[in-house]
Amino acid sequence: GAVVSQHPSWVICKSGTSVKIECRSLDFQATTMFWYRQFPKQSLMLMATSNEGSKATYEQGVEKDKFLINHASLTLSTLTVTSAHPEDSSFYICSAFSGGKNIQYFGAGTRLSVL
């Protein structure tokens, strides 16, 4: 299957700092990528849709100034959690949509711990 690389896999930061998470599609171009958040023992919650070359589309209740998304190329989208607080601690997962295969492939996830 197609490979989506997500980095870092785990990050610990102090409250008030910003954290950037990268999502790369390694063997296909993705005009659309997605960012999810997952709480323990719960399903994935879509945060935003990242569109190459345009602004991201955020789901209701997700603060766009808090979670900055940049999709500067067809293989890279980044999520920056700005001024992180302990309540932002969670598991963040990205996915990339392969138009050729009509399938959404997921990264391995990033565990964010804010102290």
Place this chain on the structure above:
Amino acid sequence: QKEVEQDPGPLSVPEGAIVSLNCTYSNSAFQYFMWYRQYSRKGPELLMYTYSSGNKEDGRFTAQVDKSSKYISLFIRDSQPSDSATYLCAMRRVLTGGGNKLTFGTGTQLKVEL
């Protein structure tokens, strides 16, 4: 009512058993149906992908879609301890007018015991 309903489990079976996992949905516009497997603290991994109604088999896995009943299933034959994971059903509408966002079930936690 959620668009996609899935029993969260946990479901515990002995090694070698046949496992049946199911989801029901309410939106008749869904045309693409997927099953993902997620191990603890990892991203979801695509297992099966089906378009519209019908069956699809891949090794020990069989996916079934019954659009008339709005019901999808995943069967795992000869289950192994390595199959222990959370299984998420996901579905979406056709691209036109619906984008390619996925709607997920809550996931079923499966444990296959020795």
